[in-house]
Amino acid sequence: xxxxxxxxxxxxxxxxxxxxxxxxxxxxxxxxxxxxxxxxxxxxxxxxxxxxxxxxxxxxxxxxxxxxxxxxxxxxxxxxxxxxxxxxxxxxxxxxx
Numbered sequence: 001x002x003x004x005x006x007x008x009x010x011x012x013x014x015x016x017x018x019x020x021x022x023x024x025x026x027x028x029x030x031x032x033x034x035x036x037x038x039x040x041x042x043x044x045x046x047x048x049x050x051x052x053x054x055x056x057x058x059x060x061x062x063x064x065x066x067x068x069x070x071x072x073x074x075x076x077x078x079x080x081x082x083x084x085x086x087x088x089x090x091x092x093x094x095x096x097x
Contacts (some may be wrong), residue, residue: 012064014092015054021094025054027069027084028091035068035085042075052084053095 008016018025029036031043031050042050052073054060061081063070069084 008064009066009086011086011089011092012069015069018092018094019054019056024056024095026091026093026095027052027054027089028093029084029088030090031088033085033088035083036088037081037083038073039075039078039080 015025015027029050029052030048031038031046032048036043036050038050054062054071058074059072061072067085069086069089071082071084072079073082074080
C-alpha cells in the first residue's frame, strides 16, 4: 500500500525543516492581520512584529492546515490555541542563529 504524504505549505515546510534538524523555529509575523488569532494583550503589545519560538520541548499541539499554522502558545503564563495565517508569517529562522 502506498503511503500518501500530506503536502505542507512552504512556510510549514520551513518550520518542519528547522524542527527536523533538532532546532527551534523562530516565527515572525504581523499580529494585526485578520488571519491571526492570538490573545488581545499579545496583539496589542507586539502589533506588526510578533516573534514566537516554537520550542519542541513545549506541548505545542501544532497542526498545519491549508490556511494557517494552529498551535498552543503561552502568553503571560496562559496557554491559548492560536491561529497564524500563512500570509501573516514573514520570517522563519533558527533561534540558535
